[in-house]
Amino acid sequence: MELEWNGIGVDYLELIQDSGYSREETLEMIVPDACPDIVQVVDTWGFCCLARREVTDSGALVTGRVRVTVLYIPEGGGGLQRLETELPFQHLSECTQADGSARLLARAWVSSAETRILNPRKVLIRTDICERVQLYRPQTLRTCGGLEADDALGLQTRQRQEQTDLVTQTAEKIFVLEEELTLSGGRTASAVPLRLRPEASWVEARLIGSKLVLKGTVRVQALWQEEGGGLTCNSFELPFSQMLDAGGVGESARYRVWLQLQSWQTGPLSGDGRALPVNLELCAQAVFGQRLPLELMTDAYSVYCPTELHTEQWTVCRQSQEESRQPIREFVPCERSIQTVLDCHGELGLAQIAREDSQYTVTVPVSATVLCLDEEGTPFSVLRSFSVSLQPSCLPEQRLRCGCTLLQMEALPAAAGVELRGTVALHLQTVQETEISGLTGLEVDREHPWDHAGQPSVMLRRPAPSESLWDIAKRCCTTCQEICAANGLAEDQPLGEQMLLIPRKR
Numbered sequence: 001m002e003l004e005w006n007g008i009g010v011d012y013l014e015l016i017q018d019s020g021y022s023r024e025e026t027l028e029m030i031v032p033d034a035c036p037d038i039v040q041v042v043d044t045w046g047f048c049c050l051a052r053r054e055v056t057d058s059g060a061l062v063t064g065r066v067r068v069t070v071l072y073i074p075e076g077g078g079g080l081q082r083l084e085t086e087l088p089f090q091h092l093s094e095c096t097q098a099d100g101s102a103r104l105l106a107r108a109w110v111s112s113a114e115t116r117i118l119n120p121r122k123v124l125i126r127t128d129i130c131e132r133v134q135l136y137r138p139q140t141l142r143t144c145g146g147l148e149a150d151d152a153l154g155l156q157t158r159q160r161q162e163q164t165d166l167v168t169q170t171a172e173k174i175f176v177l178e179e180e181l182t183l184s185g186g187r188t189a190s191a192v193p194l195r196l197r198p199e200a201s202w203v204e205a206r207l208i209g210s211k212l213v214l215k216g217t218v219r220v221q222a223l224w225q226e227e228g229g230g231l232t233c234n235s236f237e238l239p240f241s242q243m244l245d246a247g248g249v250g251e252s253a254r255y256r257v258w259l260q261l262q263s264w265q266t267g268p269l270s271g272d273g274r275a276l277p278v279n280l281e282l283c284a285q286a287v288f289g290q291r292l293p294l295e296l297m298t299d300a301y302s303v304y305c306p307t308e309l310h311t312e313q314w315t316v317c318r319q320s321q322e323e324s325r326q327p328i329r330e331f332v333p334c335e336r337s338i339q340t341v342l343d344c345h346g347e348l349g350l351a352q353i354a355r356e357d358s359q360y361t362v363t364v365p366v367s368a369t370v371l372c373l374d375e376e377g378t379p380f381s382v383l384r385s386f387s388v389s390l391q392p393s394c395l396p397e398q399r400l401r402c403g404c405t406l407l408q409m410e411a412l413p414a415a416a417g418v419e420l421r422g423t424v425a426l427h428l429q430t431v432q433e434t435e436i437s438g439l440t441g442l443e444v445d446r447e448h449p450w451d452h453a454g455q456p457s458v459m460l461r462r463p464a465p466s467e468s469l470w471d472i473a474k475r476c477c478t479t480c481q482e483i484c485a486a487n488g489l490a491e492d493q494p495l496g497e498q499m500l501l502i503p504r505k506r
Helices: 469-475 480-487
Strands: 004-030 038-055 059-074 081-094 103-119 122-148 155-182 192-208 211-225 231-245 254-266 275-302 307-333 338-348 352-356 359-374 379-390 399-414 417-444 458-461 500-503
Touching: 004 059, 004 081, 004 103, 004 275, 038 122, 038 192, 038 254, 038 359, 038 379, 059 103, 059 122, 059 192, 081 122, 103 155, 103 254, 103 275, 103 338, 103 359, 122 155, 122 275, 122 417, 155 211, 155 231, 155 417, 155 469, 192 254, 192 275, 211 254, 211 275, 211 338, 231 275, 231 338, 275 307, 275 417, 275 469, 307 359, 307 379, 307 399, 338 399, 338 417, 352 399, 359 399, 359 417, 379 417, 469 480, 480 500
Parallel strands: 155 307
Antiparallel strands: 004 122, 004 155, 038 059, 038 103, 059 081, 103 122, 155 275, 192 211, 211 231, 254 275, 307 417, 338 359, 352 359, 359 379, 399 417, 458 500
């Protein structure tokens, strides 16, 4: 009977790229003829809409556009005016391991935006765009979980049971929300929207069977201008519920979820001026991980013949996830007296991870803009850039990955300035990898069996301090069962320093 290996295969997704990129896009814009000259820029805000995510032979291609709204004070007064434009962007994240089977998860957002006046009819718009790209490639982890051989070989094998954390599935779903934003009864019908800021977030996710049930909201912050030039701000909540196909990963799987805006459109106000139709397209992306059993054959020998082992290193991965919420308390001085805070928006940059010795430090850049009215009712903005830091606890052998989300941001008037308050959620993932050696092949030299002629059938031996029962049995060409039977031992019993009877196989 030939040797028969019992191979075990585990399908998973190998992370071949996990990269963050920050880039600047600029645009010189001529003020349209229908718009008055610019005296002062009040606020600039932008958001990303992804148009295309594609895996090429060179890597991951991400394209989209930045939708930008500029609010400004025009020459001659009469209330705020706005400029709207789009800045296209494209980025190829190179990866030599990418192929047609790779799965791509990509997100893009604006971390800051500003507008400079070049002349009353021309402006320079600058935006900083952040991208996070993850590429996964289908793989199969193959191990040997057992070996069948002729009893005449007296083949002994040792298995090791491990567990490893693997990504086993990704999911993506694009869906559309069509709603009407209804103005409150106290707002005049002549009010017009100057700017609408959509922000999508998920509030609950749960695996039920093979589906991930995802619930969330799109919060639309609306800035309105009344007929006389007065400004007001309010928000709308657009709830949604979607199901993503999780591919049968099981309800014990761990998951991470992202939402990406694909498109955003608004229609004209209704006849009575109190309903504004909106249409937005969102993409929900999820990645699923599971802790799977891994069976390895770590050693083997024949009690009758010499053997030659062929081994390979396997990586056992252990991951843990946690969320740390860091409060924002930041005072922003202001020379002008603030009567009212109309709006506040904040954007995050890419999380930066630094390591010194065994201590990690995570730093997240934050950019905040506060839209205010002074005592004369004139709008202006207060800007602030700062960072939020955290030193998570990690073992020296662990690696750290981190993502971040701005959960909320508000501004409160304070003496000689404003106070920013908010929360940044840091999504921390620690990864610890251990290399384990396992067998991939075994050769038995049947032509030159062990020659025990003239040797005693039983020998006495004291175990060395580091020796196991398996080590002794292998060195003495016998079995663990034979030694235990001769000495009244259990196989999992510590050996101690007692002398052992070692029977030889003949």
